[in-house]
Amino acid sequence: MDPDFWRRRRVLITGHTGFKGAWLSLWLQSLGADVTGLAPGPPTRPSLYEVAEVGAGMRESVLDVRDAEGVLAAVREHAPEIVMHLAAQPMVRRSLQDPAMTYEVNVMGTVNVLEAVRRLGGQVRAVLVVTSDKCYENPGLPSKRFVEGDPLGGDDPYSSSKACAELVAAAYRSSFFAGDGSPALATARAGNVIGGGDWGEDRLLPDAIRAVETGEPLRVRNPQAVRPWQHVLNPLSGYLRLAEDLWHGRSAGAWNFGPSEEDARPVRWIVERLDALWDGALGWEVDSGPNPAEAAHLALDSTAAGRHLGWRPALSLGQALELLVDWHRAHRRGEDMRRLSLDQIARFGQTLS
Numbered sequence: 001m002d003p004d005f006w007r008r009r010r011v012l013i014t015g016h017t018g019f020k021g022a023w024l025s026l027w028l029q030s031l032g033a034d035v036t037g038l039a040p041g042p043p044t045r046p047s048l049y050e051v052a053e054v055g056a057g058m059r060e061s062v063l064d065v066r067d068a069e070g071v072l073a074a075v076r077e078h079a080p081e082i083v084m085h086l087a088a089q090p091m092v093r094r095s096l097q098d099p100a101m102t103y104e105v106n107v108m109g110t111v112n113v114l115e116a117v118r119r120l121g122g123q124v125r126a127v128l129v130v131t132s133d134k135c136y137e138n139p140g141l142p143s144k145r146f147v148e149g150d151p152l153g154g155d156d157p158y159s160s161s162k163a164c165a166e167l168v169a170a171a172y173r174s175s176f177f178a179g180d181g182s183p184a185l186a187t188a189r190a191g192n193v194i195g196g197g198d199w200g201e202d203r204l205l206p207d208a209i210r211a212v213e214t215g216e217p218l219r220v221r222n223p224q225a226v227r228p229w230q231h232v233l234n235p236l237s238g239y240l241r242l243a244e245d246l247w248h249g250r251s252a253g254a255w256n257f258g259p260s261e262e263d264a265r266p267v268r269w270i271v272e273r274l275d276a277l278w279d280g281a282l283g284w285e286v287d288s289g290p291n292p293a294e295a296a297h298l299a300l301d302s303t304a305a306g307r308h309l310g311w312r313p314a315l316s317l318g319q320a321l322e323l324l325v326d327w328h329r330a331h332r333r334g335e336d337m338r339r340l341s342l343d344q345i346a347r348f349g350q351t352l353s
Contacts, residue, residue: 048197196327
């Protein structure tokens with residue numbers, strides 16, 4: 001990753017008020033980029049976006065990606081050179097409650113962003129569509145690590161909507177963005193990102209933080225389920241590295257950004273490690289009630305990103321959990337969370353050099 005590349009670069013981020021989008025916005029601000037965000041507002045209260053005053057260092061349009069004409073007008077107004085599409089309905093359980101809305105946001109929202117880029121021609125040079133590790137057809141095999149060429153699928157509306165977004169991006173890439181002078185388009189697949197400032201519903205780490213703060217036991221659905229946990233800055237560094245390549249007309253296609261193999265840990269390991277970091281303050285119990293069906297095992301193979309982009313996950317899972325706990329302890333003490341978040345980004349950036 002080349003920090004100098006981003007200075008004064010015009011970047012448009014959809015979903016900048018979300019957890020990943022807010023961290024990405026802060027990082028780009030710290031690199032001197034000219035950042036614009038499109039989002040309808042913070043998805044939670046509190047949120048990293050509000051607590052770290054993310055909006056203070058960027059331009060914003062209050063906009064839902066389902067509004068095709070609004071997206072087109074925003075892209076025309078802000079004239080980005082790089083578009084990073086992160087806006088999404090990200091929850092499996094919510095997708096079961098409102099599948100139509102999930103497809104509208106995750107599929108048609110992607111269409112609207114790509115259509116705006118297509119219609120406005122050559123001002124955009126690079127487009128990154130962020131999907132999910134759940135876009136793969138997953139038989140739940142414990143030895144399976146998904147590579148980019150594996151079949152796409154999904155047994156729930158969220159997962160299948162992300163597979164659909166991948167197909168939309170592939171179709172736009174081959175139909176509209178393949179010629180000389182066209183924007184270079186890639187998709188990024190990552191998931192189970194953790195870090196300070198995530199207050200999302202129905203997520204293990206935010207639920208654990210809430211349990212510590214309230215003194216209530218954490219209810220854990222699937223203690224043995226294995227997921228590719230990683231600190232949010234790990235995949236974001238991959239997104240930035242990939243966007244640089246796209247700018248130079250390279251690396252269009254689909255890319256995995258997952259943790260090292262040893263960091264694909266079961267839920268139980270995460271909970272026990274968090275409990276130790278919180279000095280035994282996290283009580284937990286198994287939630288035996290009705291819950292959405294989930295694959296028992298999910299892991300990504302990121303060999304391609306390592307070989308072709310020089311990317312690697314710089315933070316181990318243990319380090320990620322320590323940073324998360326440090327962030328939330330500081331928040332409880334009333335510290336300046338914008339400064340602390342930027343400090344965590346700066347320290348992470350030093351590991352990349």
